[in-house]
Amino acid sequence: MIIRFSVLMLSNVERYLDEGQDNKDPSQQPENVVLMGWCVPASCTPYDLQNYLDQYLEEVDFPLKKKNVTFTSHVEENSCQKENEQKHFDHVDISFCLVAAIIVTLVTLSTAYEAFRDHTQDKLKDRSPVTKLAMAFSLKRNLNKLSNCEETNPPLQTLYGMRVFCIMMIIMDHRFGTGLSSAVLNFNFVEEQYRSALGSLFFHGDLFVDSFFILSGLLVTYCLLVQFDKRFTNPALIIFLRYVRLTPVYAFVIFYYATLFNYTGIGPMWKTIITQEVQDCRVNWWTNLLYISNYVNTEKMCMVHSWYLPCDFHYFIIAIILCIVISREKRIGLVFLGVMTFLSVLVPFVISMIYMRPAVLHFYPNFLRAPKFHPDFQLTYSKSHTRASPYFIGMIAGYLFYRMRGSEKHLKKAYSDLILTLSLVLLASTLLTGTVFYDPYYKYNAVESAFYAAFHRTLWAVGSIGLLYVASYGHAKLIYNFLSWKPWIPLSRLVYGAYLVHMQFQMRAVAKKGSG
Structure with a gap:
């Protein structure tokens, strides 16, 4: 043995x-x-x-x-x-296996049913709710939907490529971080990366998470305003539908974390990393499903990277209220949106000043090995009230795209080039200047840190929106063609699933490291 x-x-x-x-x-x-x-x-x-x-x-x-x-x-x-340690399935593990078996059975039967209807050429005769429900789990039907494209507003097609690029950067950043949380052989190389331009892609890569807030705010605002133009929809129903759309797959992944995840490997750090994560999910799964995990029991959060979802859900509720006001009283609604944007910048400034916190969350080894307990993660990084500015900037962009829909107007080339240049400068400078605060000889200044904490996410959002705007309504056609490239469409529809599951593979690799 x-x-x-x-x-x-x-x-x-x-x-x-x-x-x-x-x-x-x-x-x-x-x-x-x-x-x-x-x-x-x-x-x-x-x-x-x-x-x-x-x-x-x-x-x-x-x-x-x-x-x-x-x-x-x-x-x-x-x-x-x-290696031969006995592990016995308990009732929770068995329950997950039953749920997974039911889902596989539904997918198999639904796919077979659609294939039978196609074979009998009966697919157009019956559109009853029962038939639609019977084919809801069809593998063939859902794979075909992956390539569906938003054609009512071509400028929005740039969002497909941006979503895929950002999730790729986030997964890469997480992989780098989880690697540093385990055994490190070349200390000097890693330490040099904290102050390098290339290292800023990893250690200030949390800005790519802000990009998802931007996209979410843009799409929610655009879609809600278009919907309210047609007819008013009960806000409670909108929230319920959003919950139903996001939560089932989220709950299934949490269920897996709390059960079979613990049986998928063995290694020197397995009990320290994986077994503890499984225990956290078994105890605090309910905070995730209620979207309050970034405020309740954060030190025992199930799936540490899931802090993003409650933030996004909270912003979504606020966005509904603002969009209702905008659709009825445009001027008042836009004033409220401006006020919320201002507050979203002011809050991190005030918190950084009061608590004397650093300008950025430092992804040093002490954080990477225990992120849930880090004071900056609990105070500022994962809280909805400190991460909101990119979302509200995205809402402003969503309103602009809503007003521009169907328009044939385009920016003059001079203006387009100017906005593109400024946007690229904002994006690059926001990403690279984070290295200043990784300098061990940087002398802490509370006001300077508070300003950076308050504005760097906002400037990143402004630069991102500027880039999307000139790609859609300017002369940056190369960027538009790249971001709206057809292969991005099916990949972009898999982004949510990739976000939910990617960390389990990375944690498993770290926990098994050195197992021989």
Whole structure:
């Protein structure tokens, strides 16, 4: 049998490393601590392992031994996992298997039913609700819907490419972050990236999450105003339909996290990372389904990356109210939207000033290894009232696209080029200037940090909207053709699913690392 475990090795080597390590730099890995994962015979107990390692470290020769530097090991009981360790399904695990089996059965039967109707050429004769329901789970029908394109307003087709690009950047950023949360061999390379232009794509990549707030605000405002032009719809019904559209697949992924996820691998960090995540999902799943997980029990949030969904849902409710007012009293509604935009910028400024918080959330190892407990994650990063400015900027853009729909007007080339240049400058500068606050010798200034915390997301949103606007109504046709490229359409419809499931693969890879 083989047992996999993680071991933390400590020493009194600090005083000999001071010359090579800058204690003012929080991006640096502590060089007197080594985290390792090994495979050993299962007959060894954690106590045996620790004694053996201490004995080996005492006898082995290394350069600093002559200076009375010693190493000690510490083996956590819950970090040990046997390869043949018994895991028994409980009633919750069995329930998930039953639900998954039911869904697979429905998909199979629905697909077979549609194939039978196509074969008998009976697909146009019966459009009853029962028939539509019977084919709702058809694999063929749903795959065909992936390529459906929004044709009523061609400028909106740019959103397909933007959604795909942003989710790709977010997944890449998360992969880089989860990799740093585990064993790191090349410390110097990682530390250099915190201050590099390339590293800003990873360590200030949270701006791509703001891009989704922008897109959501734009689409919600545009669609609601178009809908209210036709007929008024009960706001409670709109919220209910939104909940029904988002929640089933979200609930299914949470259900998986709380059950079978724990059985999908084995490794030195498995119990520390995966088992704890499973436990959090079992206890706090209800906060996710009520879309309050970014305010209630945030330190035990199920699926840490899911903080985005409650924010978006809260903004959606506010957007409905604002769109109703705009559709009835345009001037008053736009004033309210302006006020909400102003408040969304003011709130992070005030919070950063009062609590003396940094301008950005630093994605240092101490955050990446325990993000749910980080004070900036709980205070500013995941809260709806501190992340709202991109959404309201997106709402303003949605109103502009609503007013421009069906219009043949285009910007003059000079104006188009000017807006494009300014937009690119805003996007690049907002992304790159984040590296300033990763400089270990940066002297903290509360006002400067508060201004950056308040405005950098807003400027990113303005730059993004400017880019979309000139692509749709200006002369940036190359950008329009790229963002509206047909292959982006089916991929963009899979973005929500990719957002929900991508972290489980990354966490699993980290938890298994070093398992041999």
